[in-house]
Amino acid sequence: MYIRLSDSAIDQELDVTVSPLSSDAEVSDDDASQTEYVMSDDGSEVSVYVPFASAASSSHIDATAAPDITIPSTYSPPTPPSASQQLPQQHASPPPLPHQGQADTFVWRDCDDFEPDVPVFDDANAGIQAEFPCSPTSKAMNFFTAFFDVGLMSLLVKETNEFREFSINFGNRSVREEAKMLEWTAVTIPELYVWFALTMLMPHVRKHRLKDYWSKDYLLTTPVFGRHMSRDRYFDILSYLHFSTSIGPQPNDRLYKIRPILSMLLEKIRMFFLPFQKVLVDESLVLFRGRLSFIQYIPSKRHRFGIKFFVICDCKTGYVLDFVVYTGTDVDVASNDPMDFLGQLSSG
Known part of the structure; x- marks a missing residue:
């Protein structure tokens, strides 16, 4: 339950005691969900309302069950939150980006004369x-x-x-x-x-x-x-x-x-074999008409039914450097990357 004090009680900062009405008091139809108490101090009277959990359960107030509530004389209304504690508005500006305010760490310049550093391919061991x-x-x-x-x-x-x-x-x-x-x-x-x-x-x-x-x-x-x-x-x-x-x-x-x-x-x-500078990755379909769960149908190929391979070849010699048999979209290919990433093949 909650207590709502009138403005006069808050302004006077009274040390008051809540006493219930007599047991014969009835709850009005307008205030069926709350009970009225009278607080007195030096002849002053202030209205306090304490809502019932369910007013329909009883038509009279049980005076003996109502507790005494003491309002301390040092009561003061709550102060509003400061600007830093207020909730953000709906259209408040977004937080700054991680690199915002650090533009001086990188200087943009005209790139007309930019020449990328292209590594030289060494084919001595190819x-x-x-x-x-x-x-x-x-x-x-x-x-x-x-x-x-x-x-x-x-x-x-x-x-x-x-x-x-x-x-x-x-x-x-x-x-x-x-x-x-x-x-x-x-x-x-x-x-x-x-x-x-x-x-x-x-x-x-x-x-x-x-x-x-x-x-x-x-x-x-x-x-x-x-x-x-x-x-x-x-x-x-x-x-x-x-x-x-x-x-x-x-x-x-x-x-x-x-x-x-x-x-x-x-x-x-x-x-x-070690490849030269240029390599090519492409798919290849090997003719197969038997029973197989991952058999592929590609109308654009010469043999429309078969087993699909992903092949990497050396462009200079045509040598097959590596291949992967496509057995479904869940084919994972482990790499030698130090981060231990995995690549997933998909049907193109």
């Missing part, structure tokens, strides 16, 4: 590095084995053989029965090199089906395939070719099945 094992006289196989070296191929052979054993022991019933029926021998590194060579040759000699590459029909025959690997052996390796069996599903990496091989390949790409 180009092919000493770690690259090939020379201008090397054969195509030497360039291929520079990136797909024995270490990488050993990992592929190990994972492929282990996956075949896993399919026999832990695969479903149809897979186990099919695997047991095959006359399987462990894959070797030279055999896997031949398998990759035949696979890369297929786009140069297009056939309707994979089996047609081993066809004996004189209109379709391509003897080179059957000369180096039988049809059944090629399909056996194709069925069990694997890149990673020890790494389980990763919620933030859709490429976890090929991540070890991809990391090894990118390491060699970055090690063998």
Whole structure:
């Protein structure tokens, strides 16, 4: 509740005691929400109003329940707040900017004769590095084995053989029965090199089906395939070719099945060549029509369906310096920035 004093009581600064009205006093309809008390001192009377929480609960004032309220004689009205304590106006001027008043710390001048400090690019170390094992006289196989070296191929052979054993022991019933029926021998590194060579040759000699590459029909025959690997052996390796069996599903990496091989390949790409001054970043679409959650459709490309790559190339030589497989808008690329910032790729 609150007490409202009349101006006369405040001006006289009286030491008064609040005494309630008699118990027979009724609350008027106009003041149904407040009760009137009389304060007396030396015959002076001042009206004080104390509102009820709910006037409808009782029609009479309980004189015995009303407390005595003493107003000290030293009472003085509150002083208004100073200018510094007042609340800001609605259209008050905004606070000064952090650099306001410090214009003398930087002097603006005419920039017609401004010449930026352009660093000189040193291309002494650009180009092919000493770690690259090939020379201008090397054969195509030497360039291929520079990136797909024995270490990488050993990992592929190990994972492929282990996956075949896993399919026999832990695969479903149809897979186990099919695997047991095959006359399987462990894959070797030279055999896997031949398998990759035949696979890369297929786009140069297009056939309707994979089996047609081993066809004996004189209109379709391509003897080179059957000369180096039988049809059944090629399909056996194709069925069990694997890149990673020890790494389980990763919620933030859709490429976890090929991540070890991809990391090894990118390491060699970055090690063998340093770029010249001009580089180019662009997207590339690799044709793919299989089942994949992040397959892209770009009508402007020659192959409208496929896997999208973000590629950075050296403009002088066309060498691919690095690439990122686009697997969705949540692809984060960690940088070597000392502030440890991350960049996010978006579909353009």
